[in-house]
Amino acid sequence: MSPQSVVLSLLIIFFSFGLCLGFYIEDKHNEKKYSSKRIVNVNDYGAIPNDGSDNTEAFEKAWDEACSRGARLVVPRGSVYHLKPIKFSGPCKPHTAFRVYGTIKAWHDISVYKDRGLWIMFDNLNHFVVNGGGVFNGDGRKWWKNSCKVNKTLGGSGYAKNIKFMNIAMRNVTNPIIINQSYCDRKEPCPEQSTAVKVSKVVYRNITGTSASKVAIKFECSKEVPCEGIYLEDVTLTSENRNDTIATCNNVEYSKRGELHPECSS
Structure with a gap:
């Protein structure tokens, strides 16, 4: 092919x-x-x-x-x-x-x-x-109906790695690129967890288009189990309503190549 x-x-x-x-x-x-x-x-x-x-x-x-x-x-x-x-x-x-x-x-x-x-x-x-x-x-x-019983305990362990997102055109998508290890399903703030699923070796390549949200790239990773080996290449995500987009990046180790917009501020 x-x-x-x-x-x-x-x-x-x-x-x-x-x-x-x-x-x-x-x-x-x-x-x-x-x-x-x-x-x-x-x-x-x-x-x-x-x-x-x-x-x-x-x-x-x-x-x-x-x-x-x-x-x-x-x-x-x-x-x-x-x-x-x-x-x-x-x-x-x-x-x-x-x-x-x-x-x-x-x-x-x-x-x-x-x-x-x-x-x-x-x-x-x-x-x-x-x-x-x-x-x-x-x-x-x-x-x-065939899923496991709901476990109300937050946190957990395990890993997600060697994942690739490539050649994708976004149109008016909320948070087009997102990793969130801080999931919380309670109304009150959830306590910081000492465990989390380890996210590593994730590739985002040739992803373009528009975001419906101001935050187009969101890496909300755990302080105890940070995201590692995140790679972004030729990623350009602009706003659907002509406002600028931003990236929020916490506890993530990433590298880039080519165009990247928006980019993490730190």
């Missing part, structure tokens, strides 16, 4: 504490601006919205058509479509795109997820864009 190829996976990651996935996409454009010849509407291929039925096969047919024509696959606004695990594969003709204006919701029966880490995958696609202002709803509540 060429260096410019993009392999984009939308993963539902099920940790022991459960995860509610809600993937929001922002786009101010509307499907009406495009010629009908360049649009493939999932409803025209058998998709039935808002009734809880399985639309996986209809989406597969619509994708095959859009991919072969270099068209825009459109998920209409105001509609909810349920999908089982699905893979949208290329290569496709140029200008193929995925416009999600409505909601795509994960199938309710967890037995269909042979790979519990995968719901939707976009694979082997060049210069591919997913946008539209719609929602990918992983329906995390159905997984919480």
